[in-house]
Amino acid sequence: MAAKQNGNKGKHMALKRRTAILAALAAAATVLILLWKPTVINNGLQQAGLYAAIAIPMGLVLGIVHIVNLAHGEFMMVAAYATYFACKALGMDPLFAVLPAAAVTALLGWVVFRLTIQRALKAPELNQLILTFGIAIALTQVVNILFTSQTYKIPLEYVSASIDIGENTFPVWSYVFVATAILYAVGLRLFLTRTTAGKAAVAVGQNPRGAAIVGIDVNRSYGLVFALALALVGAMGALFLTKSAIFPQVGSPYTMKSFCLVAMAGIGNIPGILGASVLLGLSEQLLRAFRETRAWADIVFFVLIIAVILGRSVSWRRKK
């Protein structure tokens, strides 16, 4: 028995050493790429910011409500459409719509949560998965019926802002996503550790029955966290519109990518999402940088998700 424990300890140490070696290799690779293809780092970081800012709210929902929301990216798509038509009607800039978009999406999320997801909280996990999958289809198709599959875009001048360093031109607008992601991570940390509602939410996430016994309204906490997460996604919808054209399916890749990043970071580990996003963003941009590998950039993410899930399943079994 003792020998076995020692063996486990040894394995654990080996695992730690391996992680350190991997981190060192990653740092070395980053420096090499920086010297060799500086645009990859620039684009990769911006892409990582976009991924992280969308994935963090999903991590929040998964960590506290314990629901994989397969309609996550679709809510962002709905927010982007709402922003587009509001901006067209009022002639305003999408940046002014960030807060209203957050409010509207939070309200929509709260209603959807109350009407559907809350009823399925006690159902088997797979029913919840299929339910949010159904919500995703319904949202996409409602937008498809209302606005067809035509793409919409608001042309903005400041989006093409760039800085010249040496002979390279670096577009910088998308650093707004990086800032948002960091803001989300820090803000959520403060919310969850400093405010009463946040502490209650953490308690509910850890043990809903225990939280109910000490007098926390569990369903209210769930609804609040879900609405908060959707507010963050809604704000991202407005920001997303500054940069990209939108169409009904624009959100669905982000659902999968967000889930992948949350799974990579480990559930409940919001700063980890930032690291995972950098890994995904950089590797995608690295493949995009060469003509021969450009078409394979999309596959990186699927390879990562499968590797992460399989790797985690192995380590889970070891723990057992």
Add this chain to the structure above:
Amino acid sequence: MNRNIARAVAAVVAAVAVALPAFAGAYPLQVARNVMMYMALAITWDMLLRSGQISFGIAGLFGLGAYAAILGVVRGGMPVWLSIPFAAVVAAAAAFLLGFLILRLRAMYFSIVTLALAEMFRIVIHNLHDFTGGPEGIVMPAGVIFGGNAAALYWLTLAGLAVALAASWWFEKSRIRFALTAIGNNEISASSSGVNIFRWLLVAFTVTSGIQGLLGGIYVQSYGFATPDGVFSADFTLLPLAMALLGGMHGTVGPVLGAVLLGLVSEWLKLKIPYGHLIVYGIIIIIVILFMPAGILGLARKMSRGAEGGKS
């Protein structure tokens, strides 16, 4: 008594299904082919579900089979008739090998990995321009199988459906059923009763994937071309899933019932709302999960039991 009635009904339905081309025109036959294709996929999805494993990767194996069939003919010089069983073998082999990796996963992790694998298949086929024709797809030089004869194409799809039905029936009647049900109910008690969980999951995954590949082969030969976005379309995952959910899971009858209902409704809606007729699937999934998790069949059983209970 009851069983005899059920058998008689099944025999009549089968006879009508086989004889349909004698009295139906080209359009009803086309609709029937669509419904049967999705019905067969819904049955195979349900067969694996009986063990508690939910696959989101039907489109992946379907598309893999489709490309195996068309590439077997175009690149491998295979006779057209052989390409359809070849599609089944390729999909089954792929599932068998992947099964060693992914059948250790449970619940949502299995679902997400199957979805990711389906996307990977699509991207690989999309990117191997020289071999697969890339995003524009690939065309059968000889055209559609049977020269496009509507009745023959109908019987071909019917044969695919018959394979799925036979496999599902075999799963229900043989001891696989006990193994899968035991795994689905409680894995720990199943394995302590001596059920080799991994082996039975591998059998179920390989067989259902093989049939999905077979259906892909039939599909591609009945249209004479394949594009990555066409044969890996999310519809091939989504529609069968919604059909089995609506009809009632864990059996052969539920998916069949669901496929007939949803297939006909969607065919009608396609004419009414060309953009976004899929919304019906989203709404049906939501309603079924929330209000009738056992599907129409479960609801009917509950009602008939309630009626009997009321009498006594």
